[in-house]
Amino acid sequence: MSDVAVAPARPAVGGGFRSFAWLWAGQTVSIFGSGLTAFALGVWVYQTTGSVTRYTLIAAATAIPTVLLSPFAGALVDRWNRRKTMLLADLGAALGTVALLGLLLADALQAWHIYLIVAVQSAFGALQFPAFSAATTLLIPKRHFGRASGMLQFGQSGSRVLAPLVAGVLISWIAIEGVIALDLATFLLAAATLLLVRIPEPQRQAAGAGAVRPSLWREAGYGWVYLRQRPPLMALLAYFALLNLLVPFVIVLATPMVLSFAGADELGLVLSLTSAGALAGGLLMSAWGGPERRMLGVLGFAPLIAAGFALAALRPSVPLIAAGLFLAFFMMPVINGSSQAIWQSKVAPEVQGRVFAMRRMVAQGTSPLAFLAAGPLADHVFEPLMAPGGALAGTLGPLLGTGEGRGIALLLLVLSALLLAATLWGLASPRLRDIESQIPDAELPG
Numbered sequence: 001m002s003d004v005a006v007a008p009a010r011p012a013v014g015g016g017f018r019s020f021a022w023l024w025a026g027q028t029v030s031i032f033g034s035g036l037t038a039f040a041l042g043v044w045v046y047q048t049t050g051s052v053t054r055y056t057l058i059a060a061a062t063a064i065p066t067v068l069l070s071p072f073a074g075a076l077v078d079r080w081n082r083r084k085t086m087l088l089a090d091l092g093a094a095l096g097t098v099a100l101l102g103l104l105l106a107d108a109l110q111a112w113h114i115y116l117i118v119a120v121q122s123a124f125g126a127l128q129f130p131a132f133s134a135a136t137t138l139l140i141p142k143r144h145f146g147r148a149s150g151m152l153q154f155g156q157s158g159s160r161v162l163a164p165l166v167a168g169v170l171i172s173w174i175a176i177e178g179v180i181a182l183d184l185a186t187f188l189l190a191a192a193t194l195l196l197v198r199i200p201e202p203q204r205q206a207a208g209a210g211a212v213r214p215s216l217w218r219e220a221g222y223g224w225v226y227l228r229q230r231p232p233l234m235a236l237l238a239y240f241a242l243l244n245l246l247v248p249f250v251i252v253l254a255t256p257m258v259l260s261f262a263g264a265d266e267l268g269l270v271l272s273l274t275s276a277g278a279l280a281g282g283l284l285m286s287a288w289g290g291p292e293r294r295m296l297g298v299l300g301f302a303p304l305i306a307a308g309f310a311l312a313a314l315r316p317s318v319p320l321i322a323a324g325l326f327l328a329f330f331m332m333p334v335i336n337g338s339s340q341a342i343w344q345s346k347v348a349p350e351v352q353g354r355v356f357a358m359r360r361m362v363a364q365g366t367s368p369l370a371f372l373a374a375g376p377l378a379d380h381v382f383e384p385l386m387a388p389g390g391a392l393a394g395t396l397g398p399l400l401g402t403g404e405g406r407g408i409a410l411l412l413l414v415l416s417a418l419l420l421a422a423t424l425w426g427l428a429s430p431r432l433r434d435i436e437s438q439i440p441d442a443e444l445p446g
Contacts, residue, residue: 026193028155033186035163053375060371071220073126074357092124094187149337150285223358232435245366260405277326281333297338313412383407
């Protein structure tokens, strides 16, 4: 891959949108295939082991490599050709899928195989986010960053809506081996779309005669230096780090909470309706682009996420849980899209790989803590509290009910309160609330 490249002329807006559309379509198809496999493997691990902790380890194994490797991935993205970088990420994910398929065909798949393979896939996937985000910045005008982010989340959410439903049907028709083979085909399709698009490269400063390129370690740390010099961006990063500590608890515990009183088919329905909320929110963001004041899109909609989590916790009811999670996830594309537009507007294109990767490491670095803590907290703290005769069964039992899954519901209420408190802190902080007037826009096309 090329270390230093001179940027070609930026494409016309129409061409840029066509390239972005191809890029978006290929990645959406790939995400759908991955969703098929993730649903099938997740249900398999939980139903085979009966352990919430072992189930949540899949999410932890996915999150930890991404967090640890993101700064180095970002430095490589800023060094390498971004299309080739995304192709490498797709290839790594495809190889992991081949390994899963081989183990299944040999009737040798075990839970630890899944943890190891998804960790390797996650390591390659660490390249995907900064490369895709940085490429998007130069493909489209900055006034459409919010819409582009909405399109991406619309595609991701649409895949999450369909994947649980389609996976349940496909497993009965072509078994889990067929589902994973289909996932492999989607990786190949994503790679094919990458080969069709022309992604502009940013202007990079060429090293002078005798100059020595900084080490990868030094370049990996540059994103942190850049952020430290811009305190409002650090405040935004801290807010999302807190959100990414709270929200993953709900994401990973929704499955065992539903399975505590319902079957896999009803779980698939809940997960699909949850993702339908995100799909609708992504569609809204794609058409609207978010509020003109981006921070209003972040802080103004977060209380509704907290309300959705609280609603889902109230009773062991599939319609109530689905409604609460639909509301919460409907708000997330607006929050994420508004945040992404701020970052793309404020960070110079030539350093976005490093800055976005460091941003991802810090903002999502709290997610593995949630994934690792969710199972033990549910199994050993909150579930015993709400068991019949538990310490809180008498006081909170009339509100939430008692028995299996009700401790998880109590944990959701606690998370809802913490999310609301974090948002109130953000609204009270001028550094965060007024970030758009404090940080000048970077020089971007459009």
